[in-house]
Structure formats: structure tokens, C-alpha cells
Amino acid sequence: NAGVTQTPKFRILKIGQSMTLQCAQDMNHNxxxxxxxxxxxxxxxxxxxxxxxxxxxGEVPNGYNVSRSTTEDFPLxxxxxxxxxxxxxxxxxxxDMGQGAxxxxxxxxxxxxx
Amino acid sequence: AQKITQTQPGMFVQEKxxxxxDCTYDTSDQSYGLFWYKQPSSGExxxxxxxxxxxxxxxxxxxxxxxxxxxxKSANLVISASQLGDSAMYFCAMREGWKGxxxxxxxxxxxxxxxxx
Numbered sequence: 579n580a581g582v583t584q585t586p587k588f589r590i591l592k593i594g595q596s597m598t599l600q601c602a603q604d605m606n607h608n609x610x611x612x613x614x615x616x617x618x619x620x621x622x623x624x625x626x627x628x629x630x631x632x633x634x635x636g637e638v639p640n641g642y643n644v645s646r647s648t649t650e651d652f653p654l655x656x657x658x659x660x661x662x663x664x665x666x667x668x669x670x671x672x673x674d675m676g677q678g679a680x681x682x683x684x685x686x687x688x689x690x691x692x
Numbered sequence: 693a694q695k696i697t698q699t700q701p702g703m704f705v706q707e708k709x710x711x712x713x714d715c716t717y718d719t720s721d722q723s724y725g726l727f728w729y730k731q732p733s734s735g736e737x738x739x740x741x742x743x744x745x746x747x748x749x750x751x752x753x754x755x756x757x758x759x760x761x762x763x764x765k766s767a768n769l770v771i772s773a774s775q776l777g778d779s780a781m782y783f784c785a786m787r788e789g790w791k792g793x794x795x796x797x798x799x800x801x802x803x804x805x806x807x808x809x
Contacts, residue, residue, distance in 0.1 A: 619801060619802070620801040623796060
């Protein structure tokens with residue numbers, strides 16, 4: 579059981595380049611989340627989705643876009659990379675079963691923008 | 693306003709002793725959930741324990757227990773009999789209901805725990 583899979587694990591981008599961070603889960607979870615974690619800091623919510631076709635902004639959505647065409651996949655798009663987007667990105671998913679379902683996390687993508 | 697506040701950026705504890713990591717939260721929802729996650733130096737996020745707002749008993753999972761004080765809006769993590777492998781960053785998180793924003797999961801800034809011999 580793969581759980582939540584993020585690709586790539588590491589990436590270096592030049593300023594102004596674009597890329598898509600991939601996230602896939604095989605647990606049939608409705609809820610999916612993208613977070614960024616800056617060095618020594620907590621996780622800040624970028625975007626989240628409560629089901630296929632439904633997405634919403636989190637705390638720090640500027641510079642990012644998401645889509646959710648299937649239950650399994652929740653890609654995060656960076657259109658014009660900036661040094662401020664250097665961070666570790668985590669994708670997470672959880673089941674829609676009320677209060678208790680914990681979020682399962684991917685291994686993270688370490689992105690450096692130079 | 694911070695939804696989740698962890699006021700201890702770093703904590704030290706002697707091996708085999710107990711340690712309490714503080715977490716306070718802010719929500720106007722009646723229905724919410726509180727989580728603790730562990731992040732070792734390798735970077736993955738490991739779920740530890742969960743407490744629902746309507747749960748009357750404090751949650752326990754092995755050496756982890758959650759000291760839930762609803763009136764004070766606190767959800768402190770207690771680790772008993774600390775082990776060297778407990779050295780990690782610990783995050784408190786809250787899931788609010790629809791009123792709080794549609795099942796968002798909000799994290800605190802974390803507490804770095806170091807277990808010493």
C-alpha cells in the first residue's frame with residue numbers, strides 16, 4: 579500500500595521557471611492538502627481539496643495553483659518560481675469520516691529556487 | 693490570530709523522564725479535532741495521537757497521552773518514559789468544522805524536543 583506519493587523528492591528551479599509537484603494517494607481519500615514548510619517552521623496550508631473538482635485556498639496560496647480532476651491526484655503548480663518559494667512541500671490526504679481521521683503525509687518535495 | 697500556538701520552540705528532557713509539550717488553540721467551532729505529529733530529522737510526518745472536541749476522556753496511545761482542557765483551549769502532549777528516539781520536532785494541529793473553513797488542518801510552529809542521556 580503506497581499511501582501518499584510525492585514526486586519529485588528534490589528539485590532545483592531557476593527564477594521564473596515553472597513546475598508541477600505531483601501528489602497521488604491510493605487510499606480513496608476525499609480530502610487532500612498541500613503544505614509548505616520553511617526551515618525551522620511549521621506547516622502552512624497552501625491549497626486544499628474536499629473532493630474531485632473542488633479546491634480552495636489556504637493561508638499562503640499566492641504563486642501556486644492546483645487542480646483535482648480525480649480523487650487520486652492533486653498536483654500543485656508553480657507558474658513563475660521565486661526564491662521565496664524555496665521550501666519543503668508536503669502533500670497530505672485524509673478520509674472523510676468526521677472528526678478523527680488523521681492526515682497521511684507524503685515524504686515531501688525539497689524545492690530550491692535560485 | 694494564531695489558530696494553534698506552541699510556545700516552546702525547544703525542550704530538553706532526560707531519558708526515561710516524562711515531558712509535556714504545550715499546545716493552545718483558538719476556534720469558535722463546537723466540533724473540532726486536535727492532532728499531534730512527530731517529525732524526525734529525516735523529515736517525514738508521523739501521526740501520534742488524536743483528541744475530538746466531544747471526547748470526554750483524554751486520548752492515550754502507548755507512551756503518548758493528550759492532556760485536553762477544553763475550557764482553557766489547551767491540548768498538551770505528554771510523553772512518558774522518554775527515549776532517545778523521541779528526539780524530533782513535534783507539531784500540534786487542529787481540524788475545524790465547516791464553520792472554521794471546511795475541514796482545514798492547521799498546524800502550530802512546532803516544538804523541538806531533545807532527549808538526553
